[in-house]
Amino acid sequence: MPRKSSKTLTDAELAVMQVLWERGSATVAEVAEALSREKPWAYNTVLTFLRILERKGYAGHTKQGRAFVYRPRVERGDARRHALRDLLGRFFDGSPELLVQNILEAAEIDPAEMDRIRALLDEADRRSS
Numbered sequence: 001m002p003r004k005s006s007k008t009l010t011d012a013e014l015a016v017m018q019v020l021w022e023r024g025s026a027t028v029a030e031v032a033e034a035l036s037r038e039k040p041w042a043y044n045t046v047l048t049f050l051r052i053l054e055r056k057g058y059a060g061h062t063k064q065g066r067a068f069v070y071r072p073r074v075e076r077g078d079a080r081r082h083a084l085r086d087l088l089g090r091f092f093d094g095s096p097e098l099l100v101q102n103i104l105e106a107a108e109i110d111p112a113e114m115d116r117i118r119a120l121l122d123e124a125d126r127r128s129s
Contacts, residue, residue: 007056008086009079016049017058017072017079025071 009017019026019034026034028047035041050070053059058079061068074082092098109117 008083009056009058013049013053013056013058016046016053017076020059020070020072021076025069027067027069029067031070 015035016031019031023030023034028043028050031050032041032043032046035046050059050061053070054061058072058074059070060073061070063069088094088096088099092102
């Protein structure tokens with residue numbers, strides 16, 4: 001039985017999307033070249049992932065000459081929010097409090113970063129009041 005398609009991004013799909021978000025647009029060959037700086041990616045593998053991203057609605061393409069030029073159809077921030085909602089629902093029963101509690105217990109947060117987090121929470125509190 002085939003695996004159910006997920007709307008969230010896999011690690012490989014995210015790597016491809018990172019290239020599109022950074023460049024704004026790219027051909028398959030350009031994406032493959034950018035990804036191959038870390039480890040080799042075959043042209044056909046990149047093409048497969050770009051087609052998957054199109055089916056999921058994250059990317060789209062236009063034809064320029066003989067090449068397809070791919071562009072993100074979802075902003076990076078929107079993808080982050082979607083992934084966070086998925087994470088909250090799957091692992092934290094939809095509770096932001098449980099997520100933050102786990103982050104605070106598991107992560108080594110330096111004092112300066114903790115101050116920035118407090119400031120963000122204070123700002124969010126002011127906006128909701």
